[in-house]
Amino acid sequence: MAQEESFIEISHLKFCREERVIFDDINLTIPKGKVIAIMGPSGSGKTTLLQLLSAQLRPTAGSVLIDGISMHDLSRKELYRARRNMGMLFQNGALFTSLSVFENVAFALREHTKLSEEMIRDTVLMQLEAVGLRGARNLMPSQLSGGMARRVALARALVLNPQLMLYDEPFTGQDPITMGVLVHLIKRLNDILGLTSIIVSHDVIETAAIADVVYIVANGRIAGRGTPEQMFASESPWIKQFVHGLPDGIIPFHYPAATYQEDLEL
Amino acid sequence: MIKYIAQLGAGGISFCQRLGVSGIFLFRVICRRPRVLRLTPLLCEQIYVVGVLSLLIVVISALFIGMVLGLQGYNVLEKFGSTQELGQLVALSVTRELGPVITALLFAGRAGSALTAEIGLMQTTEQIASMEMMAVDPLWRIIAPRFWAGFISLPVLTVIFMLVSVWGSYLIGVDWLGIDPGQFLSNMQAAVDFRIDILNGVIKSIVFGFVIIWIAVYHGYYTVPTAEGIGRATTKTVVYASLAVLGLDFILTAVMLGGW
Numbered sequence: 001m002a003q004e005e006s007f008i009e010i011s012h013l014k015f016c017r018e019e020r021v022i023f024d025d026i027n028l029t030i031p032k033g034k035v036i037a038i039m040g041p042s043g044s045g046k047t048t049l050l051q052l053l054s055a056q057l058r059p060t061a062g063s064v065l066i067d068g069i070s071m072h073d074l075s076r077k078e079l080y081r082a083r084r085n086m087g088m089l090f091q092n093g094a095l096f097t098s099l100s101v102f103e104n105v106a107f108a109l110r111e112h113t114k115l116s117e118e119m120i121r122d123t124v125l126m127q128l129e130a131v132g133l134r135g136a137r138n139l140m141p142s143q144l145s146g147g148m149a150r151r152v153a154l155a156r157a158l159v160l161n162p163q164l165m166l167y168d169e170p171f172t173g174q175d176p177i178t179m180g181v182l183v184h185l186i187k188r189l190n191d192i193l194g195l196t197s198i199i200v201s202h203d204v205i206e207t208a209a210i211a212d213v214v215y216i217v218a219n220g221r222i223a224g225r226g227t228p229e230q231m232f233a234s235e236s237p238w239i240k241q242f243v244h245g246l247p248d249g250i251i252p253f254h255y256p257a258a259t260y261q262e263d264l265e266l
Numbered sequence: 267m268i269k270y271i272a273q274l275g276a277g278g279i280s281f282c283q284r285l286g287v288s289g290i291f292l293f294r295v296i297c298r299r300p301r302v303l304r305l306t307p308l309l310c311e312q313i314y315v316v317g318v319l320s321l322l323i324v325v326i327s328a329l330f331i332g333m334v335l336g337l338q339g340y341n342v343l344e345k346f347g348s349t350q351e352l353g354q355l356v357a358l359s360v361t362r363e364l365g366p367v368i369t370a371l372l373f374a375g376r377a378g379s380a381l382t383a384e385i386g387l388m389q390t391t392e393q394i395a396s397m398e399m400m401a402v403d404p405l406w407r408i409i410a411p412r413f414w415a416g417f418i419s420l421p422v423l424t425v426i427f428m429l430v431s432v433w434g435s436y437l438i439g440v441d442w443l444g445i446d447p448g449q450f451l452s453n454m455q456a457a458v459d460f461r462i463d464i465l466n467g468v469i470k471s472i473v474f475g476f477v478i479i480w481i482a483v484y485h486g487y488y489t490v491p492t493a494e495g496i497g498r499a500t501t502k503t504v505v506y507a508s509l510a511v512l513g514l515d516f517i518l519t520a521v522m523l524g525g526w
Contacts, residue, residue, distance in 0.1 A: 096396075
């Protein structure tokens with residue numbers, strides 16, 4: 001089998017928040033054109049990993065190379081140039097509340113291009129059509145449901161035709177219909193536009209349905225890597241507990257504490 | 267004992283660190299290549315939000331303060347038989363001190379707190395992070411228009427405060443208490459010096475505007491992204507800005523009276 005072209009390389013990544021080690025010696029390779037899922041329980045640092053990837057945070061040690069560029073060695077100007085090739089869908093959409101849906105999607109075009117108003121209008125409407133919200137272009141973000149806000153945010157993230165899309169918990173808090181729409185959209189857009197997509201999520205079923213490769217993060221390290229099928233078949237107690245949603249196991253249900261009897265003074 | 271000294275030292279280091287961060291923040295907002303065409307519409311929008319919407323509270327406060335000064339001044343001056351000096355008394359009080367200081371305090375409470383809360387909420391809802399991810403510098407797009415709008419608005423509001431206050435005292439002194447309007451206005455005109463009184467007052471308001479808006483945008487930008495964090499940041503803005511205004515007023519007055 002031919003060697004897949006590597007698009008992102010994370011080498012010996014270490015990240016600490018004050019005294020707490022969030023990641024310790026993480027190594028990841030992400031091929032081009034694939035949908036990659038990074039999964040793990042809440043608080044395992046998945047969003048932090050996305051922030052490190054996009055250089056919103058600086059690692060304590062190690063490096064992140066995207067398309068051969070070391071993200072954390074760039075000047076502010078170079079970093080902004082590199083980010084024009086990235087789109088990010090934030091957990092809550094992060095739409096600009098003072099701008100309408102149309103203006104939210106048009107924002108990056110107005111800032112980075114000198115397109116005519118007519119071209120901007122056509123481009124924005126095409127993006128909104130792709131996420132099924134062309135009719136909602138005059139609404140304000142406060143008038144949108146959570147799922148609609150996320151779809152608008154997706155259109156906004158894609159408007160500059162990025163090579164890399166980062167999704168931060170795209171399915172959290174969504175009803176089954178919206179979740180289905182989002183799952184379908186992410187996969188379809190990735191295939192049609194030839195993107196590389198990284199989805200950070202703990203929604204195992206939905207994410208596994210569209211991911212080519214799954215990484216499982218636990219205790220500051222990569223606990224497992226493989227196709228969704230390999231993950232579901234894994235005998236590793238940690239992966240097994242996570243992907244099958246078992247309430248107790250190697251990850252304890254109870255937070256570390258003194259014994260129950262001691263606490264109740266029995 | 268050692269513990270308290272260590273805590274004091276840590277507090278000092280933390281203060282210096284915050285001062286450094288806010289200085290760099292200010293430098294990055296001010297010292298950048300001007301993009302006048304792009305900035306102008308954003309600036310006009312923010313002048314409306316920060317300045318025009320503060321106008322009502324400033325005008326109403328100025329009117330009542332002018333009227334109270336007129337009443338109080340008349341009662342004191344009447345004892346000395348010099349009620350015709352009321353215009354001079356009010357105009358000098360308002361242009362030198364009350365105008366710049368009270369407008370600045372009102373501005374900190376109304377516009378400063380609103381700016382901190384707005385920017386803090388943008389930080390909490392990841393709007394600023396999303397702007398960064400779209401390769402748009404939030405310091406340019408969000409902070410700079412608000413900063414310059416505040417800087418421009420406060421001196422204008424201060425001049426409006428001065429005019430309305432004098433008008434308020436005129437209403438009380440002339441229309442109600444019967445002072446001769448000619449005496450009221452001519453005494454005021456003779457006593458008030460444009461450079462020493464009015465210009466100094468405007469210079470004070472420029473300094474106050476700079477400091478208030480710096481404190482407001484800094485606390486908004488570096489707010490802890492929680493509801494409690496926004497509340498704290500807003501409170502800090504009002505408290506620090508008010509204290510800074512009063513402290514700076516003393517320093518500026520000392521400098522201005524000391525021979526400038």
